[in-house]
Amino acid sequence: MVEKVTGSKGDFTVIVRKKARYVNEDLCTGCGACAEKCPTTVPDDYEMGLGNRKAIYRHYAQGIPSVFCIDPDYCRTFQGKKCGVCQKICQAKAIDYKQEDKVLELKVGAIILATGYDLFDATRISEYGYGRLANVVNSMEFERLSSASGPTEGHVKRPSDLRDHNLIKTKEKSLKKSTRTLAKYEKKHKMSTADFYKQFTAGNISDGDEFEKWVKQYENVREATRKLEELKARAEKFDIATRLAFIQCVGSRDFRFNKYCSSYCCMHSIKEAMMAKDHDARTEAYIFNMDLRTVGKGFEEYKVRGAEKLGLHYVRGRVAEITQDENENPIIWYEETTSQEVKSLTVDLAVLAVACEAPRGIEKVAELVGVALDHNRFFKTAPLNPLDTTVPGIFVCGCAQGPVDIPESVAQASSAASRAAEVIWQSTIEYGESHWKKKNPE
Amino acid sequence: MNKDILIIGGGIAGMQASLDLGDMGLQVHLVEKLTCIGGKMAQLDKTFPTNDCAI
Numbered sequence: 001m002v003e004k005v006t007g008s009k010g011d012f013t014v015i016v017r018k019k020a021r022y023v024n025e026d027l028c029t030g031c032g033a034c035a036e037k038c039p040t041t042v043p044d045d046y047e048m049g050l051g052n053r054k055a056i057y058r059h060y061a062q063g064i065p066s067v068f069c070i071d072p073d074y075c076r077t078f079q080g081k082k083c084g085v086c087q088k089i090c091q092a093k094a095i096d097y098k099q100e101d102k103v104l105e106l107k108v109g110a111i112i113l114a115t116g117y118d119l120f121d122a123t124r125i126s127e128y129g130y131g132r133l134a135n136v137v138n139s140m141e142f143e144r145l146s147s148a149s150g151p152t153e154g155h156v157k158r159p160s161d162l163r164d165h166n167l168i169k170t171k172e173k174s175l176k177k178s179t180r181t182l183a184k185y186e187k188k189h190k191m192s193t194a195d196f197y198k199q200f201t202a203g204n205i206s207d208g209d210e211f212e213k214w215v216k217q218y219e220n221v222r223e224a225t226r227k228l229e230e231l232k233a234r235a236e237k238f239d240i241a242t243r244l245a246f247i248q249c250v251g252s253r254d255f256r257f258n259k260y261c262s263s264y265c266c267m268h269s270i271k272e273a274m275m276a277k278d279h280d281a282r283t284e285a286y287i288f289n290m291d292l293r294t295v296g297k298g299f300e301e302y303k304v305r306g307a308e309k310l311g312l313h314y315v316r317g318r319v320a321e322i323t324q325d326e327n328e329n330p331i332i333w334y335e336e337t338t339s340q341e342v343k344s345l346t347v348d349l350a351v352l353a354v355a356c357e358a359p360r361g362i363e364k365v366a367e368l369v370g371v372a373l374d375h376n377r378f379f380k381t382a383p384l385n386p387l388d389t390t391v392p393g394i395f396v397c398g399c400a401q402g403p404v405d406i407p408e409s410v411a412q413a414s415s416a417a418s419r420a421a422e423v424i425w426q427s428t429i430e431y432g433e434s435h436w437k438k439k440n441p442e
Numbered sequence: 443m444n445k446d447i448l449i450i451g452g453g454i455a456g457m458q459a460s461l462d463l464g465d466m467g468l469q470v471h472l473v474e475k476l477t478c479i480g481g482k483m484a485q486l487d488k489t490f491p492t493n494d495c496a497i
């Protein structure tokens with residue numbers, strides 16, 4: 001993290017805190033043996049909480065640097081419990097619980113801000129039910145659900161089914177344990193539980209503490225088995241989500257939240273619908289939009305291809321509300337503006353195309369480097385100097401200056417790099433000239 | 443006179459700027475708050491408009 005910036009164009013001094021990883025970067029080979037054995041499971045941010053990781057982890061498999069890192073908020077050793085498993089398992093002797101942050105001082109001539117964006121928090125629009133209805137997800141969650149390397153290997157599962165699946169697993173485990181207890185009673189009293197229960201309820205066995213417990217255990221097992229069967233029967237009815245609704249402009253073009261258009265979400269929803277269709281030809285995808293904004297090289301053709309070749313449905317209208325039926329299927333309520341009718345559509349999964357917002361903490365970065373923010377909290381730029389901040393020698397690119405897609409981020413990054421290099425070359429020339437003048441007075 | 447450049451944020455924008463500056467022969471310090479670079483793009487399987495793999 002950058003902690004302090006002083007100086008000006010051509011001559012900045014920056015204090016950076018290099019956070020401890022608790023794993024020696026020079027020794028870690030990235031083998032992952034530590035994570036395999038680590039007993040602490042944590043919801044995985046990279047998978048948007050739809051999958052799990054360990055307390056010792058890598059942000060994602062192909063991540064660079066490919067060094068592991070301990071999360072002290074969850075690690076047992078840091079939480080004062082006994083563990084140390086990773087240290088024992090690591091052949092490279094890379095684990096170092098005592099590693100400390102390093103504070104570095106850097107001398108730089110120019111700075112580029114590329115701090116990107118955050119996703120709009122869809123719980124702020126309560127009528128869409130995000131966080132309340134299981135099968136309403138945001139666009140990044142959908143990206144992970146439909147990713148071949150994601151938690152469901154690219155099969156678009158409904159979150160409610162994932163939840164039930166986990167529930168079935170834990171219930172099966174506890175049922176196994178209870179059944180083992182029954183077996184103990186059976187062995188001790190040389191009688192099957194069913195026989196015992198018949199005799200006991202007929203009053204043939206006199207009551208005693210242990211028999212009471214046996215009866216209770218048996219009744220519990222019976223009830224748990226019934227519930228498990230019910231859950232399994234329900235789970236069997238659903239395979240993967242093939243009826244999908246994409247809801248556009250969630251938190252964008254909305255006077256209550258952000259007035260601006262987030263620019264890339266129409267395109268990513270079309271892409272996500274295409275991917276889902278590609279994965280399962282039965283997919284029917286509905287994209288609810290006020291207008292589909294596909295501005296960019298080849299973008300309009302992409303949209304047309306989606307409708308004509310893949311049969312994606314583009315529905316014109318802003319969604320008013322999302323409710324759900326008894327199977328937790330989302331019901332989308334909307335006015336179809338072309339026919340001016342209020343309609344509803346039941347789907348398996350609703351995907352909210354959430355706005356691109358300035359990241360949390362951007363105010364702190366702005367204060368540190370001394371640049372101004374605009375009224376949408378992105379770094380302030382001018383139309384004719386789109387990559388210059390309000391401080392000379394400090395530039396910005398990508399979503400840090402406002403919502404843009406990847407091609408635009410890349411183009412801006414290359415220009416910001418040139419602008420920064422210009423500062424360095426210019427001061428090199430000026431430095432050379434003044435040096436030359438000093439040596440050669442008139 | 444300082445010749446190095448600081449980049450804050452290692453998403454696609456910060457990575458591209460670093461690569462360009464590196465190609466120009468300049469030394470770059472890239473500061474990223476997460477444990478790996480890549481930003482949001484690293485979470486995407488495929489990207490529009492080509493539907494190519496993101497990483």
Ligand SMILES: Cc1cc2nc3c(=O)[nH]c(=O)nc-3n(C[C@H](O)[C@H](O)[C@H](O)COP(=O)(O)OP(=O)(O)OC[C@H]3O[C@@H](n4cnc5c(N)ncnc54)[C@H](O)[C@@H]3O)c2cc1C
Pocket residue numbers: 001002114115116117118139140143264268271359361365397398399400404405406407409450451452453454455456473474475476479480481482483486488489490491
């Ligand atoms: C669901 C979804 C799908 C998308 N699909 C596509 C697509 O198919 N094609 C396309 O072109 N675009 C797509 N986009 C848009 C794309 O994600 C962005 O254009 C791109 O990621 C912007 O890159 P960036 O580097 O500006 O920001 P980011 O990717 O947000 O990177 C910013 C980086 O800076 C770091 N950072 C932030 N603050 C600090 C700090 N204070 N100190 C240090 N580091 C910091 C962050 O951790 C992050 O690594 C999609 C967006 C979404 C939400």
Ligand code: SF4
Pocket residue numbers: 034037038039040055056070074075076077078083084085086087
């Ligand atoms: S010490 Fe921490 S990171 Fe290492 S195995 Fe134990 S819980 Fe996991």
Ligand code: SF4
Pocket residue numbers: 248249250252253260261262263264265266267291292293353
């Ligand atoms: S790109 Fe599309 S979904 Fe995103 S804010 Fe603009 S119009 Fe709405």
